[in-house]
Amino acid sequence: MSRWRSIRLVARREILERGRSRGFILSVLFTTLIVVGSFVLPAIVFGGPDVAKIGLVEPAPPSLETTITTIATGADRQIEFHQYPSLEAARTALHDDQVEAVIDVPADLTGPGQVIYKAETDQFLQSIVGSAVVALRSKDLLSSVDPAALAAAQTPPAAVALDPQSDADKARFLFANIGAVLVLVGIFSFGYTVLTGVVEEKQSRVVEVVLSTVRPRDLLMGKVLGIGVLGLFQLAVFLIAALIAARVTDRFVLPETTPTAVLMLGVWFILGYTLYSTALGFLGALASRMEEASNASTPVTMIAMLSYFVAIFAVLNDPDGTVATIATFIPPMAPFVVPLRAAFDAIPPWQLALSIGLTVAFIYVLFAIGARVYAGAVLQTAGRIKLRDAWRSAGK
Amino acid sequence: MLEIVDLAKRYGSVVALDGASFTATPGRIVGFLGPNGAGKTTTMRCIFGLATPDRGDVRWGGKTVDRDARLRFGYMPEQRGLYPRMRVGEQLSYFAQQHGMSGKAADAATARWLERMGLGDRVKSKLEELSHGNQQRVQLATALVHDPELLVLDEPFSGLDPIGITTMTEVIRERSAAGVGVVFSSHQLDLVEDVCEDVVIIARGRIVASGGIDELKTASGRQHLEVEVVGANGSWLAARPDLTVIERDGDSVKLLVDRDVDLDALLALAKSAGTVRRFAYQPPKLSELFMEAVAPATETTPAATAGVAA
Numbered sequence: 001m002s003r004w005r006s007i008r009l010v011a012r013r014e015i016l017e018r019g020r021s022r023g024f025i026l027s028v029l030f031t032t033l034i035v036v037g038s039f040v041l042p043a044i045v046f047g048g049p050d051v052a053k054i055g056l057v058e059p060a061p062p063s064l065e066t067t068i069t070t071i072a073t074g075a076d077r078q079i080e081f082h083q084y085p086s087l088e089a090a091r092t093a094l095h096d097d098q099v100e101a102v103i104d105v106p107a108d109l110t111g112p113g114q115v116i117y118k119a120e121t122d123q124f125l126q127s128i129v130g131s132a133v134v135a136l137r138s139k140d141l142l143s144s145v146d147p148a149a150l151a152a153a154q155t156p157p158a159a160v161a162l163d164p165q166s167d168a169d170k171a172r173f174l175f176a177n178i179g180a181v182l183v184l185v186g187i188f189s190f191g192y193t194v195l196t197g198v199v200e201e202k203q204s205r206v207v208e209v210v211l212s213t214v215r216p217r218d219l220l221m222g223k224v225l226g227i228g229v230l231g232l233f234q235l236a237v238f239l240i241a242a243l244i245a246a247r248v249t250d251r252f253v254l255p256e257t258t259p260t261a262v263l264m265l266g267v268w269f270i271l272g273y274t275l276y277s278t279a280l281g282f283l284g285a286l287a288s289r290m291e292e293a294s295n296a297s298t299p300v301t302m303i304a305m306l307s308y309f310v311a312i313f314a315v316l317n318d319p320d321g322t323v324a325t326i327a328t329f330i331p332p333m334a335p336f337v338v339p340l341r342a343a344f345d346a347i348p349p350w351q352l353a354l355s356i357g358l359t360v361a362f363i364y365v366l367f368a369i370g371a372r373v374y375a376g377a378v379l380q381t382a383g384r385i386k387l388r389d390a391w392r393s394a395g396k
Numbered sequence: 397m398l399e400i401v402d403l404a405k406r407y408g409s410v411v412a413l414d415g416a417s418f419t420a421t422p423g424r425i426v427g428f429l430g431p432n433g434a435g436k437t438t439t440m441r442c443i444f445g446l447a448t449p450d451r452g453d454v455r456w457g458g459k460t461v462d463r464d465a466r467l468r469f470g471y472m473p474e475q476r477g478l479y480p481r482m483r484v485g486e487q488l489s490y491f492a493q494q495h496g497m498s499g500k501a502a503d504a505a506t507a508r509w510l511e512r513m514g515l516g517d518r519v520k521s522k523l524e525e526l527s528h529g530n531q532q533r534v535q536l537a538t539a540l541v542h543d544p545e546l547l548v549l550d551e552p553f554s555g556l557d558p559i560g561i562t563t564m565t566e567v568i569r570e571r572s573a574a575g576v577g578v579v580f581s582s583h584q585l586d587l588v589e590d591v592c593e594d595v596v597i598i599a600r601g602r603i604v605a606s607g608g609i610d611e612l613k614t615a616s617g618r619q620h621l622e623v624e625v626v627g628a629n630g631s632w633l634a635a636r637p638d639l640t641v642i643e644r645d646g647d648s649v650k651l652l653v654d655r656d657v658d659l660d661a662l663l664a665l666a667k668s669a670g671t672v673r674r675f676a677y678q679p680p681k682l683s684e685l686f687m688e689a690v691a692p693a694t695e696t697t698p699a700a701t702a703g704v705a706a
Contacts (some may be wrong), residue, residue, distance in 0.1 A: 001496040006595060009493050017482055205477025212444040212471040213494045215463070378474060379446055 006214050010222025015229055018193065027189075032241045039245035050076045052125060054091040055102035058083050061109055067132040074129060085218045091110055094118055103129055109137050123330075172257065176343035177317065178242075179265045182235060183272045183337050184308045185337050189232035191277040198224055198284035198378070199293045207378055216378060217371030224277050235266070247346050257345070264342040272335025276304060278363065283372035285377040286385045296384070303332050311336035319346030331362035397421050398443070398546055403452035404601075405438055412438040413449065420594070421511055422545070422577040424608075425568060427580065427592035435601045436581045437474055440550050446597050456546065458525050467496045470544035474551045474581075477534050484534055485510065485519035488541050495542035502541070509537040513563070530558050537566065542569070547571055549580035553587055567590055573678055575609035589682040599690040613679035619655050620689055624648040624674035625666050632669035636662075648674070 018024050052072075056065070065081050072079045082099055084090035089104040094116060101122065106112030115121075115129050135154065142150055196331040198220075210219060239262060281302045287293035310333060314323040317340045327337040329346065334355045341347040347355075369391075377390035398420040403487075405413040420426040441447035443454050444466055454461045456469075457511050478487055483669045485506055492502035510516050513533040523531060532555060552564055568591060572578045579596075582588050588595065589609060590615060597605040605612060620642070625632060630649050633639060643650035653662075659677060666672050680688075 001464075006494060009490065013482075013490055017479070020587070021481075201479075204480055205475040206471070206479050207477070208446060208473040208475060209471065209477065209491065211446055212469070212473075213463075213467055213491075354643070378442075 003215065003218055007218045007225065009220040010214065010219055011226035011229065014197070014223055018227065019230055019233075025228065028237055031234065031238055035238055035241045035247045038303075039249045041240070051080050052101075052122075053080050053082060053099045055084050055093050055099040055105040055124075057087050057090045057102060059087055059107040060103070061107055061133075062199065063107060064103070064105065064132060064136060067136055068129060071128050071131055071135075075124070077124070077128065091116065095334050099126055101129075105133055109133070109140065124388075130273060137250045172261075172343050173260075175261050176340045177312075177338040179261070179268075179343060180308060180311050180336055182238065182265065183269055183339065184304065185336075186231050186235060186273050187268050187304055188301075190227050190234075190273055191280045191300075192232075193227050194223055194277040195280040195293055195297055196290070197227065197286040198281050198374075199287055199290055201290060202285065202378060203290075204272055211379065212375025216375035220278070220371055220374050221367070222283050224281060228270065228273055228276065232266070232270065235269055240266070250372075256345075261339075261343050264339045267356070268335045268339045271356070271363070275331060275335065275366065276300060276360065276366050278370050282374040282377075284295050285374045286387060286390060292384045307333040308335045311340050315340050319344040325351070329358055331359040334359050397457065398579065399453075399455040399458075400439065400443075401453040401455065403439060403442055403449045403454070405442065405447060405449045413442070413452075413619055415452070416598060416601060417452075418596045418606045419601050420546075420577050420579045420596075422575050423572060424589055424593040425572045426577075426579045426600070427574050427582060427588035427595040427609075428579050429583075429585070429588065429595055429662065429686055430598035434588060434598045434690070436598060437550055437564075439598070440471070440473075440548050440579075440581070443548055444469065461686070467542075468545045470539035470542065470547045472535055472539040472549040472552055474554075476532065476555075477533060477664050478531070478538065480524040481522050483519070484515065484521055484523055484526065487523060488534070488537055488543045491538050491658040492541040495544075497542055501655050505541050505543065509541050512567075513537050528555070529557060532556060532560060533563070538569065540567070544576065546577040547579070549578075551582060552580050553582055553584050576603075585681075585683045585686055586690050595682070595685075597686060597689040605685065605689040610679075612685055613682075615655065616680050616685055617654050618684055618690065619657070620676075620678040620680060621651040621653045621657070621659075621662070622648065622674060622676040622678065623662075623672065625669050626673055628666075628669040635665060 048245065054068075060083075069079060082093065084093060084102075087102075087104055089105070090099075093099050094102050095118065097118070100117070102116040103113070104116065105111075113133065115126060138154075139150070201210065207219075214222075243258075273281040279299050283300065284293050287296050307327075310323065310327055314321070315337050318324060324337060324346070326342055327333040328341065328351055338347065338352065338355050342352065373387060373390045376393035377385045380390075380393075398418060400418050403413045403416045403463060405411075406511060408639040414661070416435060423659055428436055442449045442452075443461065444595055445461075445463070445677060453563065456465050457464070471673065483491075485503075488506040489499070492636075493499060497505065499614050501688050507519070509558070510519060513530075513536070515533060518530070521698055523534060527533065536549075536552065539549065548569075549568075552568075553561055556564060563585075568578055568580065582650065592609060594608050596603060597613065607615075626647055630644055630647065633641065640647055640652040642652050645670070666675065
């Protein structure tokens, strides 16, 4: 029988057993819910209605509606008018929440008029309506003045940002942050699943039956592979939910670089997960009980956390600085650092290629070492095994 | 034929195997006996590549055993264990496929063996939902599901109730009759005597006795002789102080004698003391063979006693 079939069977078992477990299904549902919720909830709470409904007491100044609409459009607000024959009717409508505000200005623009709100005054709406009324009055007063000159006089100064942050930039920043968190969460939840899986097989002694036909390294590889497929599935569900939610709620404009960013995230999630789960897998084999396993895995946890913080604090501030460049070529750090740099378009292609190459090579070496340690340790069930002993015992 | 050739294995300063060699022929059930720590489990692990011997070789059909050969072996380790939360049917099918069976063949074999073990209705149960005895049955089925050419069972009877022992015995006999090589270890020597044709006895990492049970018994230096002389009260024994008396009950005595003992002379001596009601020459029990074989070399060897007797 080919080794590949053996590996595939191990991976398939992991996928079926874990993929059907209540824990996994709940965790996928839960994360999806959080993603969708984090988009939908703010839209409900802060987004408010896109169109402001305003009551107009007739008779109103003839061009008031047009003027308000023009100003509102300039300020990115849409307004829908409802006409009422009397102030009483308009007040009732306001009371019944049919409109948000009522404008009561005499048709001939005599007197100050009023804008009535139900409870809170809306400063933004107030300034739009105010500007419109003032403009109409001024127009009447200055009817003899050249309309072009008047228009010129009424043009407000332009708002200019020195270093404008586009929506795409904001989205990039968000992507970079989410990406780093996803890689970290993926490594912790699925890498630790590999660790627990290895210890469970040891504890239940099934490993002796399995290893009477499956090579230790094939078992480790199948395990990493199968659990990785589940991790990738969860990541995909997460991303798809996020993209759809972003689209539907229109919270922010997705940058053009989205497909590349998603691809980068996928690639580095795979590399990061493989690297860390391989390390966690063979360290797990050194333990006989879960408590020992978490002790054995502490160094790996520390490295992962350190890498994450380097990415979040050093690289995010200066994506093409020295620290970022050095971290790119340290395989345990690369999965956190490179997607960040890529999201900011701050990594030259040669660095990207070299970083992927180095990480893959590192994983290869780690797996070769790990598989030997795993083989030497996984059948020893008495207490915690020393790394060196495991290495020697599998050496012959 | 399974050939174990000069296996040696050390764990640090502990010598687990010290040049162990024996053979097991398909069709003859082999009982693999030895005190705890003698090297039985290590030998079995070497057969399955779970331990790498420092020296020596394991051969099947004349060739050194490799992974492909092991796919046709079935193993039941001393430390029982399967996936607790995996369904019984899927579990068996998984192991069958790991032994090279196609998915379809594995499913069919799984159904057949679960039926055979009386667990046909538990296909979809998780292993941990089964009783201890039924889990043992699944464990045995795991060793058998891929129709192996060689069956290696480490303490298959431990923890079984009488019904379980009967099932286990039946399956072992049936497989052996089908031409499968069967090697199993056990401390229940009566059971081994009942089931096995051959035994291999290991002590301190070396094989101290091996061969057919009957041949070993016949060849043993510790035959039993039961003699009852009416009214003699065993007085005739005084003439032969070299004989080892195991049991003395009135007129009846039980002696340990060498296989070359001159029975005619003994019978004549007994007759001279009175009427001989019983004169029975019997081979030793397997348990006695075992004790004899594993006894440390410093103790008085039976051969020395036998030498004087002859």
